[in-house]
Amino acid sequence: MRKSRAETDIRRHIAxxxxxxxxxxxxxxxxxxxxxxxxxxxxxxxGWLMFTNFTLLTVVxxxxxxxxxxxxxxxxxxxxxxxxxxxxxxxxxxxxxxWPFWAALAVSTPATAAVAAIVAxxxxxxxxxxxxxxxxxxxxxxQYVFKNLPLAGSFHGLVGVPPPRLFGWKVRTETAWYxxxxxxxxxxxxxxxxxxxxxxxxxxxxxxxxxxxxxGLGIHVGLAKxxxxxxxxxxxxxxxxxxxxxxxxxxxxxxxxxxxxxxxGMIIIGGGGSTAGAVAGVVLxxxxxxxxxxxxxxxxxxxxxxxxxxxxxxxxxxxIVLFAMFQPHGLMAIWGKLRARxxxxxxxx
Amino acid sequence: xxVFLQLFLSGLLLGGVYGLIAMGFVITxxxxxxxxxxxxxxxxxxxxMAWVFLGSPTAPRxxxxxxxxxxxxxxxxxxxxxxxxxxxRMIGKPVVASFMLTLGLLAVLHSVVMLVWGARxxxxxxxxxxxxxxxxxxxxxxxxxxxxxxxxxLAAGLAAFFRFTRLGLAMxxxxxxxxxxxxxxxRARRVAQIxxxxxxxxxxxxxxxxxxxxxxSLLLSELVMVVLAVVLIGGMDSLGGxxxxxxxxxxxxxxxxxxxxxxLPGVDGIVSMVLIVVILxxxxxxxxxxxxxxxx
Numbered sequence: 001m002r003k004s005r006a007e008t009d010i011r012r013h014i015a016x017x018x019x020x021x022x023x024x025x026x027x028x029x030x031x032x033x034x035x036x037x038x039x040x041x042x043x044x045x046x047g048w049l050m051f052t053n054f055t056l057l058t059v060v061x062x063x064x065x066x067x068x069x070x071x072x073x074x075x076x077x078x079x080x081x082x083x084x085x086x087x088x089x090x091x092x093x094x095x096x097x098x099w100p101f102w103a104a105l106a107v108s109t110p111a112t113a114a115v116a117a118i119v120a121x122x123x124x125x126x127x128x129x130x131x132x133x134x135x136x137x138x139x140x141x142x143q144y145v146f147k148n149l150p151l152a153g154s155f156h157g158l159v160g161v162p163p164p165r166l167f168g169w170k171v172r173t174e175t176a177w178y179x180x181x182x183x184x185x186x187x188x189x190x191x192x193x194x195x196x197x198x199x200x201x202x203x204x205x206x207x208x209x210x211x212x213x214x215x216g217l218g219i220h221v222g223l224a225k226x227x228x229x230x231x232x233x234x235x236x237x238x239x240x241x242x243x244x245x246x247x248x249x250x251x252x253x254x255x256x257x258x259x260x261x262x263x264x265g266m267i268i269i270g271g272g273g274s275t276a277g278a279v280a281g282v283v284l285x286x287x288x289x290x291x292x293x294x295x296x297x298x299x300x301x302x303x304x305x306x307x308x309x310x311x312x313x314x315x316x317x318x319x320i321v322l323f324a325m326f327q328p329h330g331l332m333a334i335w336g337k338l339r340a341r342x343x344x345x346x347x348x349x
Numbered sequence: 350x351x352v353f354l355q356l357f358l359s360g361l362l363l364g365g366v367y368g369l370i371a372m373g374f375v376i377t378x379x380x381x382x383x384x385x386x387x388x389x390x391x392x393x394x395x396x397x398m399a400w401v402f403l404g405s406p407t408a409p410r411x412x413x414x415x416x417x418x419x420x421x422x423x424x425x426x427x428x429x430x431x432x433x434x435x436x437x438r439m440i441g442k443p444v445v446a447s448f449m450l451t452l453g454l455l456a457v458l459h460s461v462v463m464l465v466w467g468a469r470x471x472x473x474x475x476x477x478x479x480x481x482x483x484x485x486x487x488x489x490x491x492x493x494x495x496x497x498x499x500x501x502x503l504a505a506g507l508a509a510f511f512r513f514t515r516l517g518l519a520m521x522x523x524x525x526x527x528x529x530x531x532x533x534x535x536r537a538r539r540v541a542q543i544x545x546x547x548x549x550x551x552x553x554x555x556x557x558x559x560x561x562x563x564x565x566s567l568l569l570s571e572l573v574m575v576v577l578a579v580v581l582i583g584g585m586d587s588l589g590g591x592x593x594x595x596x597x598x599x600x601x602x603x604x605x606x607x608x609x610x611x612x613l614p615g616v617d618g619i620v621s622m623v624l625i626v627v628i629l630x631x632x633x634x635x636x637x638x639x640x641x642x643x644x645x
Contacts, residue, residue, distance in 0.1 A: 075448070122629050129384040129448060133577055134629055137622040140574070144619045261452055268449050310463035317456025324449035325438055 014197045033182065037175040048290075049174040053246065055286045056181035057239050058263075059279055060188045064235025065263050066278035067192065070271075071201060072228035073208030074123060077260045078135030081142045082233050084255040085112040086240025091158040091250040092151055101164040101245055109237035116233025117226050124222035139257060147252055157251030161244045177246060184242060188235055192275040195231060204228050205273065258313070265320040271332025280331045288315055355487045356607055360600030362489060365497025366558055368595030370572060371579040372500075372507065372588055373551030379524045379586045380544035382444060383436060387451045388552060389573030390458035395553025396560040396569055397466050398423050400473050409474040420557075421550055428549035432542050440527075440537070462567060470566035477561050496558045500592065503551075507588055520544065524586070578621035582628050584638025593636060598624060 007013040017023055032039070040048055065079045089108025093099040099107075119138045123131040163171045164180070171180055195201045203224045206214035211221050244250050262285060270281020289312050296308045327333055341348075370392070377385045385391075399420040404410030411419075435454070439447045478491040511517035522530040523540040531537050556569055563569075578598050583590025598621060606617035634640050 073445075075445070122626060126629060126633055128445060130581075130629060130633055132386075132448070133581065133625060136574075136577070137625040140622045141619055141626075144615065144622075148614060258456070261456060264449075264452065265456075306468060307464060310460040312460075313456045314460035314464070317453045317458075317460060320453030321435070321450055321457060322453075324446050324453055325435065328442065328446040328449065 016193055016197070037178050046174075049178060051286070051290050053174065053177050053181050055282065056178070056185045057243050057246070058266075058286060059185050059282050060181075060242070061236050061239035062263050062266050062278050062282045063188045063192045063275065064232040064239070066232075066267055066273070066275065067195060067204070067235070068228050068232035069264060070267050070273040070278060071196065071208065072204040072225060074120075074225060074228065075128065075132040075264065076135040076229075076232070077132050077257070077264065078119065078139040078142075079232070079236055079263050080255050080257065080260040081135075081139035082112055082116055082236035083240040083243070083259075084142060084146065085115055085233075086237035087244040087250045087255075088146055088158075088240075089237065090241040090244045091161050094161050095158045096151055101162055105164075105238070105241040105245075108241050109234055112237030112240065113230045113233035116236070117230040120226040120229035123229070124225050135260075136257075139260065143252065143255075157249060157254075159249050161248045161250065163245055163248070171245075181242065181246075184238060188238070189275055189279065191235075192278070196273075196275060200224070200227055200231075208273075262316055265316060267330075268328065269319055269323045269330050271330030274332050277330055277332040284331065285316060285319065288319065351486050352607065356603040357600055358487060359489055359493075360603035361596060362493040362497050362599075363603070364596035364599035365500040365592070366493055366555070366595070367575055367579050367599055368583075368592035369496065369500030369503055370551065370555030370559075371576045371583070371591040371595060372503065373548040373555070374576050374580050375586065375588055375591055376507075376544050376551070377548045378580075380520050381436065381541050382524070383439075383447045383451065384444075385451050385548065386448070386573060387455040387458055388548070388576055389570035390455055390462070391549055391552035392556030392559070392572050393462055393567060393569045394427070394458060394556075395420065395424055395549070396473065396556035396565045397462060399475075399553065399557045399560070400471060400565045403474050405472045406474045407472075413476050417557075420553060424549040424553040425546050428545040429542060431549075432545040436541065436545070437538070440541075459567070459570065468567060470564045470568070472564050473557065473560045475557060475561045477558070479561070490562065492558065492562050499554075499558075500595075504588060504592055511588075516543070574621055578625050581625055581635055584635030586639055587635065587637035590635055590637035 012018070017026060036052065037049055040046055040052075061079065061083050064082070065076060068074050068076045068079070086108055089111055090101070090104045093104035093108060094101055119135065122134045126134065165171070169176075171177055195204075203214070203219045204227075206217065206219055207221050207224045207228075214224075215221050247254075266281035266285050267278055268281070269284060270279065271277030292312050292315060293308060296311070323330060373391075374385060374388050377383050377388075399416065402411050402416035402419050403413065410416070431454075435450060436447065439450060477495055480491055482489045482491045482494065509517075511521055519530065519535040520540050520543065522533065523535050523537055527537055530540075555572070559569060559572065575598065579591055579594040581594070582597055583592070583594030601624060602617050602620045605620045609616045628635065
């Protein structure tokens with residue numbers, strides 16, 4: 001809640017959109033985003049729609065990680081595991097038990113959140129790296145469970161997750177998926193912004209900054225951590241379930257530790273703790289990866305697919321290293337500095 | 350009974366190796382305060398460098414001693430470069446930032462290995478004694494005998510270094526309170542350099558030892574999971590704890606692979622993970638770690 005002016009009214013202080021100027025900017029942005037598929041087709045870049053859809057899903061998932069890591073300061077290397085739970089949940093319920101998609105999603109998402117809350121239990125007493133290691137351990141244990149669960153199709157995975165039906169239509173075209181995912185992303189952004197300005201969000205930030213003082217202020221640190229993981233698991237479960245429907249095949253090798261690391265990287269690069277920062281980090285890293293892929297596939301850089309993957313890792317890793325070294329508060333800090341410089345021009349910051 | 354003894358002894362040997370490798374991790378944590386999650390990649394890089402100089406058993410390149418010397422020299426250079434260019438500016442920054450840096454380093458090193466050497470697995474030509482050793486009806490791996498001996502020697506050497514030499518004392522002081530140590534004349538840079546050099550050298554040695562059994566490949570980076578388990582069980586700042594943690598982990602793995610695998614196939618792979626969760630629930634600072642008292 002970085003406001004430009006001090007407010008005496010609490011409702012105006014925590015308002016998400018402050019004034020008419022911001023409302024118009026928001027309206028223009030929403031109009032652009034709603035028309036995006038048609039705009040992309042109009043300029044001949046229709047192929048980017050699939051990339052946009054995956055990016056929207058990543059936004060939902062990383063907003064969840066933002067609650068855990070950005071707001072509450074608990075580094076979670078197991079977020080890919082939560083997404084895996086959401087995907088497998090939906091896949092098992094629809095493919096093995098024949099449930100309709102929305103029912104499966106409605107059950108699988110809270111179930112993932114519940115598991116996330118359980119994973120939070122050891123983390124209640126722990127700090128920093130220890131939490132990261134616990135989430136890492138959870139990820140491998142979850143992988144093991146799904147590998148050996150015959151219900152989950154073990155190695156071959158589950159095929160044939162049905163697409164969701166909206167008011168009688170099956171979601172089949174990329175544009176339809178876009179609108180579905182866009183709705184999910186808007187919901188997630190709203191939810192995340194609301195969490196940040198709520199009592200829970202302030203508690204998370206207090207726990208992140210100094211948990212001893214937070215306890216002294218009457219915040220139950222353990223409950224806050226469990227809540228943070230629960231909320232993060234909700235987002236991840238939603239993203240995973242939607243993803244399962246999108247690609248309709250859920251297999252173990254689609255979820256790797258590297259994805260968890262990239263998600264944490266997106267949070268760092270974007271700027272820890274803020275919704276806008278998380279979205280910025282996701283968009284930046286996904287764009288980088290896509291540019292690399294099109295550059296190598298398009299023949300500018302003659303590399304085979306293994307080398308493309310390696311190069312992507314190198315670029316992502318380098319981005320994380322540079323931000324960790326020079327700007328640990330991410331893009332949002334850079335943006336904040338630019339804004340401050342603009343506001344105080346021609347004087348210094 | 351012999352089965353149990355077999356499992357226990359082979360676990361003991363493997364535990365020595367695990368303990369040896371984990372010591373490198375503990376040294377960076379103790380001296381530089383860095384939770385180096387890229388440690389597995391150090392081992393992979395070291396093993397591949399050794400392979401470059403040593404060659405495989407079917408196509409050996411250099412005799413062992415000069416090749417090893419070259420590899421260790423390369424490890425030293427690598428460690429000094431990392432300290433100088435990456436971690437020196439992180440002094441004074443929050444510890445989380447260093448952890449993020451090692452995360453990024455993990456990705457970069459992994460990709461470097463992938464780009465240079467690809468996803469191959471090759472054998473490495475070391476003169477470590479190979480093959481099984483028969484003690485009655487118990488079979489032990491000869492490679493690990495030497496490695497365990499080396500681990501004990503190294504542990505003793507490091508303990509002596511930290512306790513009896515001035516430099517060791519300086520490093521311990523720098524770990525406890527860097528500012529106060531610098532006021533007393535301890536050169537923080539030198540301490541950091543030594544810590545990273547030790548880390549890289551131990552990682553390389555460990556990588557070569559394990560590679561002589563399972564071959565040189567990117568799989569060696571899985572070592573970091575083992576190291577994490579060992580370090581958490583033993584205590585993040587205890588060198589002796591590494592050995593104990595290594596023993597506990599290795600013996601548990603052997604017992605699990607014999608007794609539990611028929612019930613739950615492949616469970617010995619996640620024994621380290623389960624042990625991590627258990628130890629973090631019961632005793633987060635590890636068996637021999639120092640308890641941190643948190644102050645506001």
